[in-house]
Amino acid sequence: MTEKPKLRVGLVGAGFMGRCHANAFRSVSGLFDLPLDPVAEMLADVTDDVAVHNAAALGFNRSTGDWRNLCADPTIDLVAVTAPNALHEPIVMAALKAGKHVYCEKPLSTTLESAQRMTAAAQAAGIVTMVGFNFLRNPMIRLARELVEAGEIGEVVSFRGRHAENYMADPDVPHSFRTDPDGGGALADIGSHIISMARYLLGPISHVTGQSRTIHKTRPISAGTTERAPVLVDDATFALIEFETGAVGTIEANWAASGRTMDLSWEITGTRGALVFSQERMNELLICKGPGGGHTSGFTKIEAGPSHPPYANFCPAAGHHLGFNDLKVIEVAQLIDAIAGKQNPGPDFQEALEVQKIVSRIALDCQSPKTRAL
Amino acid sequence: MTEKPKLRVGLVGAGFMGRCHANAFRSVSGLFDLPLDPVAEMLADVTDDVAVHNAAALGFNRSTGDWRNLCADPTIDLVAVTAPNALHEPIVMAALKAGKHVYCEKPLSTTLESAQRMTAAAQAAGIVTMVGFNFLRNPMIRLARELVEAGEIGEVVSFRGRHAENYMADPDVPHSFRTDPDGGGALADIGSHIISMARYLLGPISHVTGQSRTIHKTRPISAGTTERAPVLVDDATFALIEFETGAVGTIEANWAASGRTMDLSWEITGTRGALVFSQERMNELLICKGPGGGHTSGFTKIEAGPSHPPYANFCPAAGHHLGFNDLKVIEVAQLIDAIAGKQNPGPDFQEALEVQKIVSRIALDCQSPKTRAL
Amino acid sequence: MTEKPKLRVGLVGAGFMGRCHANAFRSVSGLFDLPLDPVAEMLADVTDDVAVHNAAALGFNRSTGDWRNLCADPTIDLVAVTAPNALHEPIVMAALKAGKHVYCEKPLSTTLESAQRMTAAAQAAGIVTMVGFNFLRNPMIRLARELVEAGEIGEVVSFRGRHAENYMADPDVPHSFRTDPDGGGALADIGSHIISMARYLLGPISHVTGQSRTIHKTRPISAGTTERAPVLVDDATFALIEFETGAVGTIEANWAASGRTMDLSWEITGTRGALVFSQERMNELLICKGPGGGHTSGFTKIEAGPSHPPYANFCPAAGHHLGFNDLKVIEVAQLIDAIAGKQNPGPDFQEALEVQKIVSRIALDCQSPKTRAL
Amino acid sequence: MTEKPKLRVGLVGAGFMGRCHANAFRSVSGLFDLPLDPVAEMLADVTDDVAVHNAAALGFNRSTGDWRNLCADPTIDLVAVTAPNALHEPIVMAALKAGKHVYCEKPLSTTLESAQRMTAAAQAAGIVTMVGFNFLRNPMIRLARELVEAGEIGEVVSFRGRHAENYMADPDVPHSFRTDPDGGGALADIGSHIISMARYLLGPISHVTGQSRTIHKTRPISAGTTERAPVLVDDATFALIEFETGAVGTIEANWAASGRTMDLSWEITGTRGALVFSQERMNELLICKGPGGGHTSGFTKIEAGPSHPPYANFCPAAGHHLGFNDLKVIEVAQLIDAIAGKQNPGPDFQEALEVQKIVSRIALDCQSPKTRAL
Numbered sequence A, B, C, D: 001m002t003e004k005p006k007l008r009v010g011l012v013g014a015g016f017m018g019r020c021h022a023n024a025f026r027s028v029s030g031l032f033d034l035p036l037d038p039v040a041e042m043l044a045d046v047t048d049d050v051a052v053h054n055a056a057a058l059g060f061n062r063s064t065g066d067w068r069n070l071c072a073d074p075t076i077d078l079v080a081v082t083a084p085n086a087l088h089e090p091i092v093m094a095a096l097k098a099g100k101h102v103y104c105e106k107p108l109s110t111t112l113e114s115a116q117r118m119t120a121a122a123q124a125a126g127i128v129t130m131v132g133f134n135f136l137r138n139p140m141i142r143l144a145r146e147l148v149e150a151g152e153i154g155e156v157v158s159f160r161g162r163h164a165e166n167y168m169a170d171p172d173v174p175h176s177f178r179t180d181p182d183g184g185g186a187l188a189d190i191g192s193h194i195i196s197m198a199r200y201l202l203g204p205i206s207h208v209t210g211q212s213r214t215i216h217k218t219r220p221i222s223a224g225t226t227e228r229a230p231v232l233v234d235d236a237t238f239a240l241i242e243f244e245t246g247a248v249g250t251i252e253a254n255w256a257a258s259g260r261t262m263d264l265s266w267e268i269t270g271t272r273g274a275l276v277f278s279q280e281r282m283n284e285l286l287i288c289k290g291p292g293g294g295h296t297s298g299f300t301k302i303e304a305g306p307s308h309p310p311y312a313n314f315c316p317a318a319g320h321h322l323g324f325n326d327l328k329v330i331e332v333a334q335l336i337d338a339i340a341g342k343q344n345p346g347p348d349f350q351e352a353l354e355v356q357k358i359v360s361r362i363a364l365d366c367q368s369p370k371t372r373a374l
Helices: A016-031 A048-058 A067-072 A085-097 A112-125 A139-149 A186-202 A324-339 A349-366 B016-031 B048-058 B067-072 B085-097 B112-125 B139-149 B186-202 B324-339 B349-366 C016-031 C048-058 C067-072 C085-097 C112-125 C139-149 C186-202 C324-339 C349-366 D016-031 D048-058 D067-072 D085-097 D112-125 D139-149 D186-202 D324-339 D349-366
Strands: A006-012 A037-044 A062-064 A078-081 A101-104 A129-131 A156-164 A205-213 A218-220 A228-230 A236-243 A248-254 A263-270 A273-278 A284-289 A298-303 B006-012 B037-044 B062-064 B078-081 B101-104 B129-131 B156-164 B205-213 B218-220 B228-230 B236-243 B248-254 B263-270 B273-278 B284-289 B298-303 C006-012 C037-044 C062-064 C078-081 C101-104 C129-131 C156-164 C205-213 C218-220 C228-230 C236-243 C248-254 C263-270 C273-278 C284-289 C298-303 D006-012 D037-044 D062-064 D078-081 D101-104 D129-131 D156-164 D205-213 D218-220 D228-230 D236-243 D248-254 D263-270 D273-278 D284-289 D298-303
Touching: A006 A016, A006 A067, A016 A037, A016 A048, A016 A324, A016 D016, A016 D048, A037 A048, A037 A067, A048 A062, A048 D016, A062 A067, A067 A085, A078 A085, A085 A101, A085 A112, A101 A324, A101 A349, A112 A349, A129 A324, A129 A349, A139 A186, A139 A263, A139 A273, A139 A284, A156 A186, A156 A236, A156 B236, A156 B248, A186 A205, A186 A236, A186 A248, A186 A263, A186 A349, A205 A349, A205 B236, A205 B248, A236 A349, A236 B156, A236 B205, A236 B236, A236 B248, A248 B156, A248 B205, A248 B236, A248 B248, B006 B016, B006 B067, B016 B037, B016 B048, B016 B324, B016 C016, B016 C048, B037 B048, B037 B067, B048 B062, B048 C016, B062 B067, B067 B085, B078 B085, B085 B101, B085 B112, B101 B324, B101 B349, B112 B349, B129 B324, B129 B349, B139 B186, B139 B263, B139 B273, B139 B284, B156 B186, B156 B236, B186 B205, B186 B236, B186 B248, B186 B263, B186 B349, B205 B349, B236 B349, C006 C016, C006 C067, C016 C037, C016 C048, C016 C324, C037 C048, C037 C067, C048 C062, C062 C067, C067 C085, C078 C085, C085 C101, C085 C112, C101 C324, C101 C349, C112 C349, C129 C324, C129 C349, C139 C186, C139 C263, C139 C273, C139 C284, C156 C186, C156 C236, C156 D236, C156 D248, C186 C205, C186 C236, C186 C248, C186 C263, C186 C349, C205 C349, C205 D236, C205 D248, C236 C349, C236 D156, C236 D205, C236 D236, C236 D248, C248 D156, C248 D205, C248 D236, C248 D248, D006 D016, D006 D067, D016 D037, D016 D048, D016 D324, D037 D048, D037 D067, D048 D062, D062 D067, D067 D085, D078 D085, D085 D101, D085 D112, D101 D324, D101 D349, D112 D349, D129 D324, D129 D349, D139 D186, D139 D263, D139 D273, D139 D284, D156 D186, D156 D236, D186 D205, D186 D236, D186 D248, D186 D263, D186 D349, D205 D349, D236 D349
Parallel strands: A006 A037, A006 A078, A037 A062, A078 A101, A101 A129, A156 A248, B006 B037, B006 B078, B037 B062, B078 B101, B101 B129, B156 B248, C006 C037, C006 C078, C037 C062, C078 C101, C101 C129, C156 C248, D006 D037, D006 D078, D037 D062, D078 D101, D101 D129, D156 D248
Antiparallel strands: A156 A263, A205 A236, A218 A228, A236 A248, A263 A273, A273 A284, A284 A298, A298 C298, B156 B263, B205 B236, B218 B228, B236 B248, B263 B273, B273 B284, B284 B298, B298 D298, C156 C263, C205 C236, C218 C228, C236 C248, C263 C273, C273 C284, C284 C298, D156 D263, D205 D236, D218 D228, D236 D248, D263 D273, D273 D284, D284 D298
């Protein structure tokens, strides 16, 4: 048995998403039959010491306190970027300059201009890019798109989407990169998920208008202090959207939604059926074929199983549930396939840029809302 | 035991809502201890024969083929109007002229101007009016308002409402009063329910903008024919709304929503909790106090029971479920109390007019949508 | 239009169930096209004064403080018995002696012997009997039986049933007829509902074995006192059951089930599908055709609508929900039809006796449980 | 940074569970801070060739076509057994003889006597054993046990448990080890899961009685043939159980349950509350404190999050969902901790033997059911 070629991975950052990436690269080879064998080669973190510690914890061969070293290292094939959003551009640019493939967490960058520069550079570099919109990797989401494309619910006429969580619901959650006026806010942070999913499922969005609110006007300037500073980003944004197909609907981004831990959800209504999904129950998809409401018709609850690729890579039996980290494993498997020359399912930088354009357009619109007084 | 004074009811129409009214007047005295005893005195229907037949079926003492007779009849105290929407104004005007109390089905009328005339006439007449927004009578909706008013979820910051049904999902459902350009469309027909509920729960709506779609561009001109004519009203409308309090959100009206038989639903998010409701499960209300998502916190499912007035009038034990017709009984009980001099909880004509203003404003806005191209 | 013949109803008792009967007789004529027109003729209650008061409240023409008068009254056609269980036998016997039709609340009586005497007397009298197992009247339950009979889920192999409520969960709920050793206990009170439903859906039960517990060993002897007396009946009973068809399963009766207000629920598994129901969501029925768990298969949620008789008698549109009191209206409609000569769908006394035999057999078995030590 | 000591793992079998073990050993170090570093040292499979192939796929250093070699290999510290049930005893005995720690899939063995021999041998060997009842590792199950132990629902009075799946619902699923009269059947295969969970949550079961059915009387003798042979094991078993505490209830094992892919579910009722769980929604736990059914009381849906150890090892944010494979990672982390000297949370062989005793006792009882004819 000949060994597979290696794919040497350099990971920047070891926080929530960094750990998640590390886990995915560690697990993926045993679950997917891939053309390349990923190697956890180097970890970059904020200091040398932290990097040494986290590299050991996450199983990386080497470490560095400076991501520039990682990007420049000739052994590295792929740079995975999970650093704070504001650092995405310099890291990505350095990686692209060195000819690396780039796997970047969402959002691509903090501003539209930055994202545009990164996308242009990536296209010029001719490498493979992937952006971590992990929720798209869910077999149930893939199934939904296949059902839509197959016309199982007729022509799509409306979309009602939302990403609501509660992690900023407490007014004493302090300021952070999330509330940085440059790139922050609920719309950018999680609205981007429902926008990317809307595009994945139904294609380009052509028109928008929005309205936003800052629910908690001030927050502590940092953890452990009582000093507060104004919040300049949205806690909740609502928008009307229109797709190029003519389908219309609404989206909501809300990070102060009490009671909601993961309501990334939507309902797609077609002329001959409907689909309903919530990430709260990510292993389920509801489908109604036809109008429903009849003698034995209505929504059928589909439970994830081996007939929904790539579920079977994780488990041969239905009902055993994929979890969040499994979505990242699927993402990494798709990335490795793309690097090996298969079709890149994306989202690549170009697609992430399209999402960011919509975020920016809605945000701009919210500054001069179009609602009319009664 | 002295007999209660009678309230002699004249009912116009014996269709879906007419039967529902008749049932409510027949049942209410045994369930509520009311100051007046309603008597099913006269039924008006489209012809004398039909009226005789339906009066017998619904237990009315007398009948007429002409609603003018009913409105003018000196024994009638209350005129209940369940005729087609286009007839609401003439019937109500005749009843008001004769000094009757008026109980009118929603929508109040087909146009804003008509509704304004009716409201002005009612105020001049000094009688009691009630409009049949029956979904507001649900003890769970009353509970929700009480919880909001008591500050149980903090300050309300957003509302996400919808009324989606599937009764027009089939493109072969023929034209009817529902698709009449004068007063028809999903927004007017069921959007009015979610608007009235939003106002009931959270107060006045100050700003709106909307977007609508006609999903099925043509429909048969009548049942049993293949000849089709264009549809000039909306099948689905989405709107951004803003309340006077500053709370924002979205509403949707959709009568072609496959899979949905009664998704009159909403989520109210507050600064310290949330409430979730759907008429699909009308005997349940979800509440989360605090942000949720903690060790043992999250949404609690409240099931309707005798601690939620006026549930106990129907049943002394929790979990036994009210149904749709029970909501109409509650409505009628509130109406009779109001006629006897108690506080009118409404919606009266004035409130129905406010709802209609919002419907009209959104509809107007949909003619020149405010969404912007990307 | 000729008037229908009258059916003069004498009602004994005006508590929870008495009010429910009264409401049903008042409402039924407007909702169903029946051969007889029920008249609320006479109410019997514990004293003359109470009877006068309740007759007025519930719309009965006459009243009496002695049910013997009612049973003997020559104008009465039908005696409806909602008195305490211990009085069922004497009242029913008096009514039968006078040749009345009898409509009796469940359980038929407090002991098996009493129920047998009543059933024999009813058969001898040749009148129509009906026992108030109202949950069987739900259109969703009727649909379930039709689906089973039509073989939609193959051959039935198992049944998992339960009736759990919380009304005795509090150890300070005082003694009452419910805890009377003669006829009381959770198994008799609500176990009878799940047993009657099991028989309605799947036919005769041939074998049982059970195990029961008294959760709260003492209760206050009456409301408002601290003096407590031992509880001699079951709070919860579990049983293995076998049907004549060979299908097997379990039933549970539990009136101290925290969190449950109306979990009268079951799952029927067949060789080619399954059905799931809970009275907690009484307007829904889940069906899976085939094994489920496939690409787009699983449980479909059927929502009650006009294609599920007799839902359409209450409302012409799906999704509008029947409530508990509507079930009693259906029961009364079936009773009136039976009195007019149509097929009696039951449960009549004979069927109620069969249910009681099963209750008694399980209760006896619980006295010497058949479980074996490990 | 000093390297951790290695724990060299020998895995026997690379099917469903073998792959699952391999994934867990590969992932665990990056997710948990463990005292030992597991190394995928050797894989044993049915032939040398298959073993070579699967070792490469699953990342094992070495391979063998004979598990005897693996058990005897001096470098191996831990033998993980995922071979067919009938091979558990010889493999485990060989591993114990060589002084290895043993991690064995459930059921421990095919017969009670075999399990007893294995348990005695393990105790004599003084090594660490673990049996793969992975569903116990769910943070929601751990939370449930903590809530029960803390008295949050009062004294436990009843348990209603079930493990129902549909993988044998199709009568054309052929014979396999699952239908081997020696150790097969639904009760042994998945009934053991609900029994182990019942014991984990509520302690020892003292009494049982059962009733079972073979739903499909014959099955194809192997895949691809039409020749059928009788099925001699149960497809569905129902049992009454009693705990040492006096709590009572039922359990069901059913592998032919149409519509159910993973209904490993239970309801625990206490004197002051209740808990409800289903593996179908494994990231949720319902709790009702107090009787419920009141003004704002009822079941609260708890969603898995970082306050439920060890969820935070996988993700720092609530609502992100663990999946089935994550449960195995937790199991492996607990095993490694135990090998390093920490308290073994089990289930060890002794506990698995206790589960098997209950399975055997119920199975024996089903041969002469204790139900009585009516």
